[in-house]
Amino acid sequence: MMKLIADSSANLTMLEGVTYQSVPMTIRAGERDFVDDETLDTHELLDYLAAHNGKSGTACPSLDGWLKAFEGADEIFVITITSSLSGTCASAMAARDVYLQSHPEVKIHIFDTLSTGPEMQLLAEKLAELHAKGLPFDVICEKAQEYLATTHLFFSLKSLHNLAQNGRVSKIAAGAIGILGIQILATASLEGTIQPVEKCRGEKKTCAAMVQKLLEAGYHGGKVRIHHAENPEAAGALAASLRGHFPEADIEIHPCRGLCSYYAERGGVIVGFEMM
Numbered sequence: 001m002m003k004l005i006a007d008s009s010a011n012l013t014m015l016e017g018v019t020y021q022s023v024p025m026t027i028r029a030g031e032r033d034f035v036d037d038e039t040l041d042t043h044e045l046l047d048y049l050a051a052h053n054g055k056s057g058t059a060c061p062s063l064d065g066w067l068k069a070f071e072g073a074d075e076i077f078v079i080t081i082t083s084s085l086s087g088t089c090a091s092a093m094a095a096r097d098v099y100l101q102s103h104p105e106v107k108i109h110i111f112d113t114l115s116t117g118p119e120m121q122l123l124a125e126k127l128a129e130l131h132a133k134g135l136p137f138d139v140i141c142e143k144a145q146e147y148l149a150t151t152h153l154f155f156s157l158k159s160l161h162n163l164a165q166n167g168r169v170s171k172i173a174a175g176a177i178g179i180l181g182i183q184i185l186a187t188a189s190l191e192g193t194i195q196p197v198e199k200c201r202g203e204k205k206t207c208a209a210m211v212q213k214l215l216e217a218g219y220h221g222g223k224v225r226i227h228h229a230e231n232p233e234a235a236g237a238l239a240a241s242l243r244g245h246f247p248e249a250d251i252e253i254h255p256c257r258g259l260c261s262y263y264a265e266r267g268g269v270i271v272g273f274e275m276m
């Protein structure tokens with residue numbers, strides 16, 4: 001049996017046509033540990049965080065979380081958040097080493113996406129599609145890796161507080177964001193780190209800048225996956241604007257699960273797309 005597994009930053013709880021499993025990260029604030037599984041109430045998480053003044057943070061999936069997810073499959077594709085910002089990929093690789101000792105016949109491939117959220121969703125969909133064609137494991141890995149080089153990620157955030165508090169962006173980059181409606185538009189660098197692109201004032205300008213960046217990156221009417229932290233208005237406006245350019249575009253909008261809600265914070269929008 002084939003199994004597709006991604007950490008919870010993919011914001012996917014299921015995927016049509018395949019056996020899919022999400023392995024949860026954890027969000028920690030004060031006395032609370034929020035496990036990022038399908039039962040997590042992300043609205044309550046965001047409310048709790050807004051009221052909580054102390055330190056907060058996150059933890060990648062445990063070795064055990066991965067080992068449990070591997071069970072029962074003989075061909076396993078694992079999709080992780082960028083290894084430059086999280087120990088998730090390293091923990092998946094350690095789990096693979098352990099698992100293969102007792103299950104030497106099982107095939108496990110780990111994709112370090114150097115990205116997160118919607119770009120992970122695009123890869124998951126591609127893997128499902130390649131598997132449905134009946135291709136051999138190694139061919140699927142190769143083609144999926146090639147596909148990953150043709151997708152990209154942009155995001156707009158209204159606050160970098162949680163990213164800065166956890167050392168994922170510099171405190172300097174975080175300054176001024178959130179003041180007077182200033183948002184930051186950023187992208188995933190080739191190394192899988194956060195690369196600020198520009199500052200925008202207000203939703204309209206942010207949306208226009210986002211569309212411009214996608215077009216400059218080569219977006220030409222392919223798939224777009226938009227994940228948002230309680231900002232369906234901005235996600236919808238972006239989709240509408242892109243459909244103005246490409247009426248047939250395959251665009252989906254999904255809410256962020258816990259990990260991305262924590263780091264993108266309320267209002268954040270993350271966009272994964274095909275560059276050609």
Ligand code: X90
Pocket residue numbers: 025058059060081082085086087088114115116153155168187188189192193194259260263264270
């Ligand atoms: O291991 C852990 O505790 C998880 C750490 C994750 C840190 C970054 C999460 C970012 C989520 C924010 C915008 C997208 C950033 C993409 C960068 C390549 C969402």
